[in-house]
Amino acid sequence: MTPANVSHGGTRVSGARGLPGGPGVDGEPPAGRTRNRSGGRFRVPPRLLPYLLLAPAVVAELIVHVVPIAVGVWMSFRELTLFYIRDWAKAPGTGLGNYRVAVDFDAAIGKDLLTSFLVTVGVTVLAVGLSWLLGTAAAILMQDRFRGRGLLRAAFLVPYALPVYAAVMTWGFLFQRDTGMVNHVLADQLHVTGGDRPFWLIGDNSFWALVTVIVWRSWPFAFLVLMAGLQNVPRDLYEASALDGAGIWRQIRHITLPALRPINQVLVLVLFLWTFNDFNTPFVLFGKAPPTGGDLISLHIYRASFLTWNFGTGSAMSVLLLLFLLLVTAVYLIATSRRRSARA
Secondary structure, eight states: OOOSEEEETTEEEEOOTTSTTSOOGGGOOOTTOEEOTTSOEEOOOTTTHHHHHHHHHHHHHIIIIIHHHHHHHHHHTBOOOGGGSTTGGGOOBOTTHHHHHHTOTTSHHHHHHHHHHHHHHHHHHHHHHHHHHHHHHHHHHTTSOOTTHHHHHHHHTHHHHSOHHHHHHHHHHHTOTTTOHHHIIIIIISOTTTTOOOOSSSSTHHHHHHHHHHHHHHHHHHHHHHHHHHTTSOHHHHHHHHHTTOOHHHHIIIIIHHHHHHHHHHHHHHHHHHHHTOOHHHHHHHOSSOOGGGOOHHHHHHIIIIISOOHHHHHHHHHHHHHHHHHHHHHHHHHHHHHHHHHO
């Protein structure tokens, strides 16, 4: 029998097994405490635990995003050209000189940047609109059960699952003037172009070729998101509206679209940011020297930086692009939140 109190030399010693303050059963530490390898006790304060769990993500965010952005902002105020590449820390400061060059629309650099910006806006508006429209139509059609629905869903997601380089290179072969399948179908079989074989990768038609490729790659993502959102819409609403005489268009207008409004608000913003920042698609489709109709602003900034070796001006363009996207995002979020609160 283990005594609760043992006298030793006239001193009363407490803390037998199982009692508070003493060791637990089989030598285990009391509840709420852990024993480290050195035998001491270590306990994480509850208030510090969330910060410790977030610390790896914060460090990764700093390394991947915050530090490069800070370096880019610093470079935009420097005359970082070919002559200072080896010792770029000693590049002289220019103040707002690089920004003045970028927004001087009467000069060649500013005029080309403005043209690229307008082309990017046009491509983004058309691509996002068509991607959302195709994704919504496909998501609605896939709600009803029919034979082969699972196979058709998987086929719809193939463009989104393919690697971007393989997919865009394939489209590059399809748009070839003499051997491409697009001209073979349009000119030789359908005779839409009057027998002529248009150029798709140079000239003004490059705009439509770029929109086609971006829509082909983006609409499956819209379809996937909207199809998941429609799973939460009760089927009883459609059945009740059908009993009241509502047709398919009224059901889409008064049930489907209002139910998808919160999802559409996020989806449109994500598609806009992805398309406006897209670099891989025009780079693989047109190369380092794209035509005017396919010169998206991300590729334009790349050429202004890495082909002319003027990293100061290219960094200024990047900062202006970042500010524009932040402004558009803030205005969009404020407008959608006000609209949501007004409906509530």
